[in-house]
Amino acid sequence: MESRKLIVIGIDGCATWIVDELLRTYDDLRGFRRLKKDGTMGDLTSVDPPLSAPAWASVYTGVGPGIHGIVDFVYIANDFRLRPYGFVNDRPLPLVWDLLCKAGLKTIVINPPMVYPAYKLDGVLVSGWPGPRLSTYPKRLNELVRKTQYRIDIDDPRTQFQKDARRALRELAQVTRARVNLAIQCMESFADWDFFFIVFTSTDRAQHYAIGRANWQTLLHEIYSEIDRFLLRSFEEIASSNGALVLVSDHGFQPVKKTFLMNSWLFQNGFLAAELCPKHYAFSFWRKVYGPRTSVILDKMNRLFSKDRLGDGYRDVDFDHTIAFAGGSNADTVNVWLSDERFCRPALENRKSNAIGQERMLKHLSSKLMNLKTSDGEVLIRDIRVPAITEKASGVGQAIEPNLVVKANRGYTIDVNVIDPLNSLIAPSVYRHGEHDSTGVLGIYIEGNAISQGTRINSVSSVVDIAPAIMRFFDLPTPSWMSVG
Numbered sequence: 143m144e145s146r147k148l149i150v151i152g153i154d155g156c157a158t159w160i161v162d163e164l165l166r167t168y169d170d171l172r173g174f175r176r177l178k179k180d181g182t183m184g185d186l187t188s189v190d191p192p193l194s195a196p197a198w199a200s201v202y203t204g205v206g207p208g209i210h211g212i213v214d215f216v217y218i219a220n221d222f223r224l225r226p227y228g229f230v231n232d233r234p235l236p237l238v239w240d241l242l243c244k245a246g247l248k249t250i251v252i253n254p255p256m257v258y259p260a261y262k263l264d265g266v267l268v269s270g271w272p273g274p275r276l277s278t279y280p281k282r283l284n285e286l287v288r289k290t291q292y293r294i295d296i297d298d299p300r301t302q303f304q305k306d307a308r309r310a311l312r313e314l315a316q317v318t319r320a321r322v323n324l325a326i327q328c329m330e331s332f333a334d335w336d337f338f339f340i341v342f343t344s345t346d347r348a349q350h351y352a353i354g355r356a357n358w359q360t361l362l363h364e365i366y367s368e369i370d371r372f373l374l375r376s377f378e379e380i381a382s383s384n385g386a387l388v389l390v391s392d393h394g395f396q397p398v399k400k401t402f403l404m405n406s407w408l409f410q411n412g413f414l415a416a417e418l419c420p421k422h423y424a425f426s427f428w429r430k431v432y433g434p435r436t437s438v439i440l441d442k443m444n445r446l447f448s449k450d451r452l453g454d455g456y457r458d459v460d461f462d463h464t465i466a467f468a469g470g471s472n473a474d475t476v477n478v479w480l481s482d483e484r485f486c487r488p489a490l491e492n493r494k495s496n497a498i499g500q501e502r503m504l505k506h507l508s509s510k511l512m513n514l515k516t517s518d519g520e521v522l523i524r525d526i527r528v529p530a531i532t533e534k535a536s537g538v539g540q541a542i543e544p545n546l547v548v549k550a551n552r553g554y555t556i557d558v559n560v561i562d563p564l565n566s567l568i569a570p571s572v573y574r575h576g577e578h579d580s581t582g583v584l585g586i587y588i589e590g591n592a593i594s595q596g597t598r599i600n601s602v603s604s605v606v607d608i609a610p611a612i613m614r615f616f617d618l619p620t621p622s623w624m625s626v627g
């Protein structure tokens with residue numbers, strides 16, 4: 143059987159509209175242009191909520207968060223504390239490259255988020271975010287890693303962007319350049335590979351800052367140029383093997399007009415209890431009076447007194463008197479929990495004996511949220527549903543399922559970190575002008591097989607369809623647990 147090479151390039155947070163707009167602005171992105179012209183490019187649906195950790199886990203496993211069990215980067219345990227979910231390779235589900243290796247194919251995998259540490263396989267593995275340190279297999283790879291100055295990420299992007307955004311962007315471009323250099327070196331040093339998978343994550347960090355600003359194309363150009371360099375090299379690589387090139391993202395991005403402070407709203411409406419000090423009221427008053435005009439100063443001050451963040455062990459929340467709270471990562475969609483008997487200090491009565499009461503509580507909360515309007519008369523919350531994550535999550539038994547998943551309208555993002563007694567809807571912070579959304583990008587180019595421009599790849603519409611499509615490419619059977627599309 144002839145050996146066909148498949149290269150999958152992951153770009154964290156990339157979307158069709160972002161590629162289109164960059165191609166309109168810049169002539170030099172020849173790789174993206176070629177992929178669009180000679181292949182096909184369209185939308186790819188993320189998981190819900192559209193966060194990097196669960197979405198990438200779905201790309202590798204071919205199943206949704208309800209089955210792989212990772213719904214966020216952190217989960218909430220019954221003591222109300224946030225804990226990291228752990229890594230997808232700790233779970234019983236095999237990853238798509240494990241299946242390929244089992245079938246005798248050689249793989250190179252660079253920076254898959256949520257995979258740590260690197261483990262033995264037939265090929266190369268460089269661990270990804272949020273691993274505590276870099277881990278590689280085989281060991282002789284360390285030499286290349288050092289030579290190319292490869293890094294997983296820049297340190298604390300949020301603080302870096304608040305200090306000096308230009309510098310943070312430059313550093314992110316350097317991280318991307320080093321990653322491309324390592325990838326090319328790997329391609330050449332381990333020449334007989336069949337499957338190549340790499341994820342670029344600087345795009346996500348940069349887009350949280352850039353998308354939503356007037357000159358976002360300029361701010362992102364250098365990072366995308368580096369990725370473009372790798373695209374061009376990839377076209378060369380697959381030309382001789384009748385191979386294929388796939389571009390995939392875990393979620394898309396959208397500009398943010400305003401941020402809905404979910405826990406502030408829950409506090410103001412009596413669902414959440416908190417012990418607030420004069421500092422909270424001072425900040426809150428400042429936001430109310432000066433609004434977005436002084437958000438730079440406010441952000442800087444907040445950085446000095448950043449203890450009012452829920453992520454810091456929920457220190458201000460009085461859980462003994464809290465009925466409902468939001469937690470986890472900020473996104474356009476967030477999870478809300480009722481403080482019921484699943485927690486160690488439930489404020490609500492036993493769920494079984496008071497099921498009707500809880501049902502009524504959820505309805506009351508949902509209808510209040512759905513009726514929220516912005517000052518422009520826009521609907522703030524687009525959708526509320528009960529999460530589908532009710533199946534037994536594999537691997538983590540301690541995670542407590544949220545009761546509601548709340549999705550903001552387009553242009554709005556939801557923050558769960560700040561408890562502000564006076565405001566619940568504010569202008570974006572200095573750092574966050576762009577936010578995740580559910581529509582990412584899928585690009586496909588198959589050597590020697592012209593796909594007419596705009597062709598829809600019907601069998602691949604969501605991140606869970608990527609792994610089965612990779613199996614089909616290599617004429618391997620799709621395992622029964624993967625989605626069949």
Ligand SMILES: [Zn+2]
Pocket residue numbers: 154155193194195346392393
């Ligand atoms: Zn992401």
